[in-house]
Amino acid sequence: MNTPAEPGERREHVDVLVVGAGLAGLYAATLLARAGHRVTLVERRRTLTGTVRTTGIFVRRTLEDFDLPEEHLGPPIRRMVLYPPGLRGPVELASARDEYRVGDMGPLYSHAAAAAERAGVVLRFSTRFLGREEGQGDGTRQDVPAYLIEGPGGPERVQARFLLGADGARSRVARTLGLSRNTELLAGAEEVFPEPDPAVEPGFHCVVDPRIAPGYLAWVLRDGEHVHLGTAGYAERFPHGMYGALRSFASQAPGMEGVVRPELVEKRAGPIPVGGVLPRISCAAGLLVGDAAGAVSPLTAGGLDPCLRLSGYAAEALDEALRSGRPEILERYDGSALRARFRKRLLLRRGLEAVRTPAMATAAFAALRTPPGRALARRILFGSGSFPLP
Template sequence: MRADVLVVGAGLAGLWTAAELARRGHDVVLADRRTRLDASVRTTGIFVRRTLEDFDLPPEHLGPPVRRMVLYPPSHRHPVTLDSPHDEFRVGDMAPLYLTLAARAAVAGVRLELGTRYLGRRGGTHLLDGQGGPLEVRATFAVGADGARSAVARELGLDRNRELLVGAEEVYAVPPREVVPAFHCVLDPRLAPGYLAWVLDDGRHAHVGVAGYADRYPRGLRDALRDFAASAPGLDGVPRPDDAGRVERRGGLIPVGGLLRRIAAPDGLLVGDAAGAVSPLTAGGLDPCLRLSAHAADVLDQALRAGDRRLLARYDGAALRARFRGRLTMRRGLSLVRTPAAASAGVALLRTPPGRAAARRILFGHGSFPDPRPARGTAAAATLATPGAPG
């Protein structure tokens, strides 16, 4: 089988990159080891305002808007409540959203190979194990959209994620009631060592989750989730997990070291979790995922049209990483919170006017990820010719 581009992994990043390339007339094969794209969803699916403004997402698969964020110390007492004048978050119903994006990709001409595992490459041929047996794809470029431990990154000699968290989440249908949709985040190193525990209740579903460093969970991640769900804030009037009808259970690895520096080689590039394209703080993971995917499609399109592999040097992770040092610094600070007292002190700082202002800037701002693409049809397009130029 021949193709212009082989995309490995049909999550949000892979689906978006494949469809964008196919719409521009390129021959794209998209392979995923799952036999159904609506199975084994791992992401909470939180879309921020900037994403909703800039990307064409199917509105029928988005939950009600959320404008309130509440930050809690370990005691859950005296939280910091932040309200925005804008619709800041919407939670995607990810299983049907993936199916819709896959249908869009198919219409654009993407050849979707489900139940197909990426094995590596031999020379210029990529080896896969499909439902019908071995499959060989000769592609000009490969795109690794295959998660935090990317096999494509290994084959292309690119950087791989080193700092990983484990996360688990359960989703419940919530009964009709008077409630202000809100995103509740708890800073408690006993439940979420090095990261956060959360409840996002948009009035339709409640997402209850924890994430942290695996080696800091003495009793395991699932026990921590069970402990948190039993007393989690923001679930007034909602039956607790043992009694509720669970809609979904999710879990997986979360890369939190920031965008990797070397995410492109002459034979291909990385997108999504494979590239570390996750906002180092909460509620921004899918925005950098989509922005980096759009940038990847631009660079691959240019390289294919010019017949010049060197153009993939424009896909520069190191230059983009330098654009959000502040968030990386805050992420490292969060990883150092190891005691309830330190967590309580951190939330107390957020109650001060400067703390509240900083929290609003981070959580309600448009800075989850730098836009790597210059405006089309302007002189700015010339800056793409220089690796590391502002985009």
């Protein structure tokens, strides 16, 4: 790590500067460092165990394909119950396989950060990415661009052959590199509190009601270790604001029988991109991954499986570009090609977005009670698909 210095005094020289220490940034940084590249990762938060913005729900394919630490995963969930407005006549789906597990995200982030450091990644916490140094490369110049960061010691410069943006739905890296930016966002809020009760049958309860989750779902997840209670939707369509909707839902939420909500709970909130993979997620100067790239399912808003798979793909592209000295290789990291594989999910997103009244939700929900509707729900919720890499 460089000694903090005023801009112009010292520069750190790296192969890749990664911005954002979520799972996407940490995973990509680790793969690149293991491949022998010099990687620095900057994260504006002071610690990874504080603010968490994801429910931490891992689907079966992620659990099968990635080496996640067992000790930081909750009990398996095989049962999901879907409710219409009014909560009458729910549709219950059960799987013969373990479909979901909820990660304890603070420890998972710490585990991933430790793996990154062992691989040789330089982690810089309490450090903000400010942008490209004025007058520096635009992705077409042959010299190595310089970027400005600001840590506890003040502003510094980092020269990086490539920049990797893993800095969330409102990515500053995307703006710096002139790449696509998310425009379709849901706002989500969740409360999490412990419920250590091995007698609880793990279950996932979801409510389709535009009064409490306009354009998406409200949910209760209980796995015998924690309770997750949340809602998400289009921010401008919450009748009494997102937190008002969450309070209203908490008073009537299904699946909460016998639950005593403590006075102090962990609160989570943040934007969720649901417009699909963005068209332009790469240039000769760098790439986007995770939420910054729009790598979230437009329908289910699941982002943990896409963030890991896309980060692996990004690391492969950067490794090849670094070894060959040919930045144009990054053009293969094509958001438009990936986006084309999301057509059905984007169409279903449009359908869910159009459900604006309880009457419409009730009418649409009736289709879920038919055999074809149940089959479609099972395919979406218990399917074997994953992020559609080339």
